[in-house]
Amino acid sequence: MKKRLFIYTAFLAFSSASLFAQNQDADDDLKTTNAVTTDSIVASSSYVIDPLAPSKAAFYSAIVPGLGQVYNKSYWKVPIVYGSMGLSMYYYSFNNTEYHRYRDAYRDRLAGRPVTGELAELSNDRLISGQRFHQRNRDLSLLITVGLYILNIVEANVDAHLAQFNVNENLSFHPTIEQTGMYNTGLYNTGFQVGMTMSYKF
Known part of the structure; x- marks a missing residue:
């Protein structure tokens, strides 16, 4: 009777210790999961997108x-x-002065x-030719100046867009090689397939 009682007591003590260890491991796993989740939320919240940034950049470049x-x-x-822009404006001013001269x-x-x-000493034909030459270069310099002004606005807008482009490793492409198998005339043949997978980490 005493032997059975000792075995029963030892069994209860061992079961309680095992249950306590399992609960402790579960608590540790829960804390780890919460920590990872919290870190993930903090990491993801640090990535901020300002939808008005490209418009602001373009507006500022349009003003100055x-x-x-x-x-x-x-x-x-x-x-x-x-x-x-300064070089193109210089050529515009130079050709405009020569045209009027x-x-x-x-x-x-x-x-x-x-x-x-x-x-x-120049003839009338040379004077007319000089007028046309400098007038054409003057108009071309003006068009280039306007084009550079517009390009300055577009570049600021695009650069602001690209600055907010998400390039972290959560969204990525990875090449994969998978082994496949198929039955052919009663035999099992294996082969490889090459593909591309897209993964997103939460």
């Missing part, structure tokens, strides 16, 4: 060229914007007034 690049913190692009000389020639300076 290069200001949208400053808003996007792409400071190295500002000298490129001002350098390209050739035109005034041609008008003086037609009015019978003496033409002075380096244009005095």
Whole structure:
């Protein structure tokens, strides 16, 4: 009788210890899961998208060229914007001055007034050709300046879009090679298939 009682007591003690250990492991797993979930929420919440950022960048560049690049913190692009637009505006000013110089000389020639300076030795055909040449280059420089102004706005808008593009590792493509099997004339043949899988980690 005492032997049975001792065995029964030992069995109860062992069962209680096992149950306590299982509960402790379950609590540890729950804490770990909560910690991972909390970390995941914090990590995901740190990724913020501002839908108005591209519009703001484009608006700033429309007001002052290069200001949208400053808003996007792409400071190295500002000298490129001002350098390209400044060069095209310089060529516009230069060709506009030369166009008026050739035109005034041609008008003086037609009015019978003496033409002075380096244009005095040019014929009427050369004066007309010079007018057309500088007028064409002046108009082209103006178009390039306007195009660079528009490009400055578009670039600021696109750069703001790309700055918010999600490039973390939660969404990714991975190449996979899977072994497949099929029955053929009573035999089991194996082969490989190459494919691409898309995975998203929550």
